[in-house]
Every structure is written in C-alpha cells, then in structure tokens.
Amino acid sequence: MGDSAVLLGQLFNGVSVASILLLAAMGLVLSFGLMHVINMAHGEMLMVGGYLSFLTLKFVHGPAAFLACLLVAFAGAALLGALLELSVVRWLYGRPLDTLLATWGVSLILQQAARSIFGPIGVELTAPAWLNRSFSFTQGWLAGVQLPYIRVFIIVLSAAVLGSVALFIGRSQWGMLLRAVHQDREMAESLGVNTRLVDLLVFALGSGVAGLAGSALALISPVTPTVGQSFIVYAFLVTIVGGLGSLLGTALAALLVGIFSAAVQINFSLSTADVLLLLMVVALIQFRPRGLITRNSRSLSEA
Amino acid sequence: MPLVALEKVSSAYGMSQVLYDVDLTVEPGEAVTLLGRNGVGKTTLLRAIMGLQPVSGGRILFDGADITRLPTSRRARLGIGYVPQGRGIFPHLTVEENLRSGLSALEGRPGVSARIPDYIHELFPLLNRVRSRKGGVLSGGEQQQLALARALVTQPRILILDEPTEGIQPSIVQLIQNALQRIRAELNVAVLLVEQYLEFAWSVTSRFYVLRRGVVVDSGLTAGRDPHSIAHLLNV
Ligand SMILES: Nc1ncnc2c1ncn2[C@@H]1O[C@H](COP(=O)(O)OP(=O)(O)OP(=O)(O)O)[C@@H](O)[C@H]1O
Ligand SMILES: [Mg+2]
Numbered sequence: 001m002g003d004s005a006v007l008l009g010q011l012f013n014g015v016s017v018a019s020i021l022l023l024a025a026m027g028l029v030l031s032f033g034l035m036h037v038i039n040m041a042h043g044e045m046l047m048v049g050g051y052l053s054f055l056t057l058k059f060v061h062g063p064a065a066f067l068a069c070l071l072v073a074f075a076g077a078a079l080l081g082a083l084l085e086l087s088v089v090r091w092l093y094g095r096p097l098d099t100l101l102a103t104w105g106v107s108l109i110l111q112q113a114a115r116s117i118f119g120p121i122g123v124e125l126t127a128p129a130w131l132n133r134s135f136s137f138t139q140g141w142l143a144g145v146q147l148p149y150i151r152v153f154i155i156v157l158s159a160a161v162l163g164s165v166a167l168f169i170g171r172s173q174w175g176m177l178l179r180a181v182h183q184d185r186e187m188a189e190s191l192g193v194n195t196r197l198v199d200l201l202v203f204a205l206g207s208g209v210a211g212l213a214g215s216a217l218a219l220i221s222p223v224t225p226t227v228g229q230s231f232i233v234y235a236f237l238v239t240i241v242g243g244l245g246s247l248l249g250t251a252l253a254a255l256l257v258g259i260f261s262a263a264v265q266i267n268f269s270l271s272t273a274d275v276l277l278l279l280m281v282v283a284l285i286q287f288r289p290r291g292l293i294t295r296n297s298r299s300l301s302e303a
Numbered sequence: 304m305p306l307v308a309l310e311k312v313s314s315a316y317g318m319s320q321v322l323y324d325v326d327l328t329v330e331p332g333e334a335v336t337l338l339g340r341n342g343v344g345k346t347t348l349l350r351a352i353m354g355l356q357p358v359s360g361g362r363i364l365f366d367g368a369d370i371t372r373l374p375t376s377r378r379a380r381l382g383i384g385y386v387p388q389g390r391g392i393f394p395h396l397t398v399e400e401n402l403r404s405g406l407s408a409l410e411g412r413p414g415v416s417a418r419i420p421d422y423i424h425e426l427f428p429l430l431n432r433v434r435s436r437k438g439g440v441l442s443g444g445e446q447q448q449l450a451l452a453r454a455l456v457t458q459p460r461i462l463i464l465d466e467p468t469e470g471i472q473p474s475i476v477q478l479i480q481n482a483l484q485r486i487r488a489e490l491n492v493a494v495l496l497v498e499q500y501l502e503f504a505w506s507v508t509s510r511f512y513v514l515r516r517g518v519v520v521d522s523g524l525t526a527g528r529d530p531h532s533i534a535h536l537l538n539v
Binding site for chain 2: 176177179180183184186187188189190191192193194195196
C-alpha cells in the first residue's frame with residue numbers, strides 16, 4: 001500500500017468525522033442563530049443518541065436495526081432537548097451567562113446519570129453486517145485505498161440530514177416562520193407568530209440531529225459518559241469558524257476542521273493536531289471574525 | 304364599548320418614565336391620530352398596545368377584555384395589525400413570504416380562511432409584480448406598501464400605523480392615503496395612526512390626540528379643527 005493510499009484513506013476518515021461534527025454543530029448553530037442561546041448540554045444530546053442506539057440494538061435485530069437506532073436516537077434526543085428548553089432555557093431568556101451555567105449543570109447531571117446507568121467504561125455497538133465491508137480499489141491510482149462502508153454511510157447520512165434540514169428551513173411553512181423569527185423576532189410576534197413555539201421546535205430539532213450524530217459516532221467509537229463533552233469542543237470550533245447562524249458556513253467549517261485534524265494527525269500526535277487546529281482557528285478568526293459565511297444586510301448588521 | 308381603550312397607562316425605560324397616565328380610546332371602525340413632537344412617546348405607546356413595551360401602570364383593554372399581560376402574538380390574533388416605524392419588513396424573505404407570515408395571526412380564529420385576500424393585490428398592484436423579490440431590496444415606498452398589506456393579511460379589526468409617510472415621496476403617500484380610505488370605508492377597520500404630516504392625518508382620521516412629554520395635552524375631532532391650530536404643540 002502506497003503513501004498516497006494511506007493519505008487518501010486518512011483524508012476520507014477526516015471527511016467522515018467532519019460529517020459527524022457537522023451534525024453535532026448544527027443544533028448549536030440553529031439555537032444560537034435564533035435564540036442567542038449557547039447550550040452547554042448539547043454534547044450530551046450526542047451521548048444520549050449513542051446510548052439510545054446501544055439500547056435499541058438490544059431489542060431490535062435484523063438488517064434494518066440500525067435505521068431503528070437512528071429513529072430512536074433522533075426522537076429521544078429531540079424529546080430531551082424539548083424538555084430542556086421548556087424547563088430551563090426559556091426561563092433564562094436574554095440572560096446568556098445564566099443559560100450557560102444552567103445548561104452546564106444539566107450537562108454534568110446527564111453525564112453522571114450515564115455513568116450510574118451504563119458505568120464509566122464505554123459500551124460498544126456492533127455495526128450491522130452490511131456495514132462491515134469496504135470498497136477496495138485494486139487498480140489505478142487509487143489502488144490499495146480502502147473505504148469502509150461505515151464511513152461512507154456516515155457521510156451519506158450527514159449529507160441527507162443537511163439537505164433535509166436545509167429544505168425544511170427553506171421550503172416549509174415552519175421553516176419560513178423560523179426565518180422570520182430569526183430576522184425580526186418582534187415583528188414576527190406582532191404578526192401572530194408564536195415565537196416560543198418556534199424556539200422550542202428549533203431547539204428540539206437541533207437536539208435530535210445531535211442525537212443522530214451520537215448514533216453515527218457510536219458506529220466508529222465506543223459510547224462513554226464523556227463522549228459528548230470531548231466532541232462538543234470541536235463542534236463549538238466549527239460553529240465559530242462557520243459563522244454563527246449559517247448552515248452552509250457550518251458545513252464548510254466542519255469539513256475544514258475534520259480534514260485539517262485528520263491531515264495533521266498523519267504526521268503528528270493527537271495533541272499536536274489539536275494545538276495546530278486551535279492555531280488555525282485563531283488565525284482564521286483574525287481574517288474573518290464573523291465566520292466563513294456572513295450575510296450583509298442593513299437590518300441584520302444592526303442586530 | 305371602545306375597541307381599544309388605554310386607562311391611565313404608564314411606561315418607562317428603566318428609570319426614565321416616558322408615558323404618564325395616558326387615557327386613549329378608539330371606537331370600532333373609528334380612525335384616530337396620535338400627534339406629538341419627536342421623542343414624546345408615540346412609538347412607545349403603540350408598542351405598549353402591541354405588548355412589545357412593558358406597561359408599569361394602568362390597563363389596556365381590547366373589546367372590553369384586559370390584554371395588559373397578553374403576549375404580543377395573542378394580541379395579533381385578536382385582531383390588532385401593526386405597521387411599525389421603520390416598517391419591519393423581513394429583509395431575507397420574499398415579498399410573498401412576508402405577506403404569508405401574516406397568516407399566522409389567523410390561527411385559532413373560527414370561520415376565517417387562511418389565505419391572502421384578493422383585495423390586497425387590488426390595493427397594491429405593485430406587490431404582485433415584485434412577489435419573488437427579497438423584502439430587503441425594495442425601496443422605502445414599496446416596503447411601506449408591503450408592510451401595510453402584510454398587516455391587512457392578519458385581517459385586523461384595528462390597524463396601528465407608526466409614521467407610514469416617513470421618508471416617502473408624495474405620489475406613494477397619495478396611494479397609501481387612498482388605500483387607507485378604502486380600507487376604512489369598505490372593511491370598517493379601525494385605525495390608530497401616528498403621523499407628523501398633518502394634512503395626511505386629517506384626511507384619514509376623525510379624531511386626534513396630542514402627546515407632549517408622555518402626557519395627553521389636547522384631543523378632539525379633526526373635523527372643523529384647523530390642523531394649524533395645534534401646530535404650535537408639534538413644532539419646536
Ligand atoms: N429602547 C429605549 N431605551 C431607552 N429610552 C428609549 C428607548 N426607546 C425610546 N426611548 C426614549 O423614550 C422617549 C420616547 O420615545 P418614542 O420612540 O416613543 O418617541 P416618539 O414619539 O415615537 O418619537 P419619534 O417621533 O421620533 O418617532 C424618547 O425620549 C426616547 O429617547
Ligand atoms: Mg416614533
């Protein structure tokens with residue numbers, strides 16, 4: 001196997017990690033963009049998605065079992081997100097620091113709960129048999145490259161989710177109301193839009209998508225009580241680099257962060273890769289302080 | 304019974320009080336104008352009626368029911384249509400989407416069909432031509448027409464208009480004036496209008512209030528009252 005094959009394989013892994021990052025960051029971007037709320041417990045939605053997938057496989061078998069996992073992870077995390085919004089976030093509206101602290105508390109509680117229920121060591125999920133193969137290239141310049149189905153599946157899943165969310169926001173009635181609230185909350189209220197309900201829906205949607213990320217992540221690494229915590233740091237980086245409130249920016253940033261750290265990890269240790277990643281983010285923010293994708297408009301720039 | 308009644312309404316931004324015990328009524332189908340110099344609290348008063356500005360004392364009644372603590376979206380659903388100062392167009396929604404956003408106010412209203420009434424395009428033919436354009440790229444006059452049309456989509460019983468002629472050329476002012484007169488005559492919608500341009504206010508309303516530093520200092524019928532007789536209360 002040649003050097004270029006190793007490199008390509010690694011880059012491919014980078015893209016698949018990037019696509020999980022994208023799913024994890026999406027909820028952060030949506031709820032920050034709409035409500036200016038930073039949810040420190042967002043990572044735990046990912047964790048919950050992972051554990052729910054693990055549990056689902058205990059009861060559901062057969063080739064379609066993993067699809068059931070995705071469904072359960074999405075619904076469970078969305079429900080938990082809705083509960084969090086109803087019980088904590090909405091009462092701290094306009095108090096970002098309090099929200100940060102309160103959701104951090106919730107994050108610790110959820111981690112501890114996971115530790116009590118599932119133990120401190122991670123649980124492993126057995127990927128369905130149909131995902132346990134890989135594309136192998138035997139000829140041409142790609143010879144020796146292996147693309148595991150699992151990674152391909154994760155990339156396809158993220159692309160599909162990104163596409164659906166974009167369609168939902170861009171085409172559906174709720175999506176239109178969401179954009180209206182995003183652009184001018186008071187005016188939307190004045191036109192009869194129940195903005196609290198829109199907030200709740202977006203929060204639940206973002207949490208559900210993070211649950212999907214947890215499900216996908218469980219295919220390639222064990223689910224631990226701290227899986228959310230370790231992953232969420234990268235999701236925050238993605239959010240900052242992408243420009244808060246922009247889905248396209250988030251997708252680009254996730255790719256950038258994922259591929260960058262994968263590329264660096266080939267040559268350096270994991271911690272060096274993290275340092276270099278942070279340096280890159282700092283450099284990027286110097287040049288584009290409001291993220292990769294920003295919208296210029298009279299009314300938004302005043303907000 | 305008045306459609307909208309303010310009873311001794313007071314309001315403040317932090318420590319600085321802006322409205323002092325304001326009493327104001329609008330009867331069903333009546334058009335009333337609220338006049339006053341810059342910064343006397345006109346916008347604050349309209350925002351208080353919409354529930355966008357907290358009230359520190361007094362009550363606001365709609366159709367006899369106390370709405371002082373009602374969320375803004377519920378007031379819109381009761382039938383209060385609002386065109387704010389600055390128009391409040393969603394800049395990244397198309398003209399059509401801006402209009403459709405007003406349909407939200409029809410939820411939970413029995414016997415009301417959730418569609419954009421045809422007369423809106425009759426009143427503002429321009430809107431159909433620019434329907435797929437983004438609200439943010441329209442000119443001031445076009446945005447004002449859109450804002451008024453969007454408020455009408457909510458099928459209001461009262462229209463609250465904050466300086467609809469601000470920064471708009473005379474021909475569009477005329478168009479808006481005609482539209483308001485037709486809305487009043489044909490739909491029997493009440494109007495509460497804040498306006499600097501006296502001739503315009505006199506042409507569409509039948510009663511006036513003058514606000515001065517948050518206090519109502521004059522009121523009466525517009526008919527038979529020379530607008531210039533209150534000009535000294537409005538000009539610096
Ligand atoms: N968000 C705010 N915070 C603090 N003070 C405010 C705020 N908005 C308005 N004010 C003050 O309240 C007073 C009344 O403002 P308001 O906007 O109601 O005046 P207005 O009569 O509508 O004036 P204009 O004719 O210029 O529109 C002004 O002195 C203004 O400076
Ligand atoms: Mg004003």
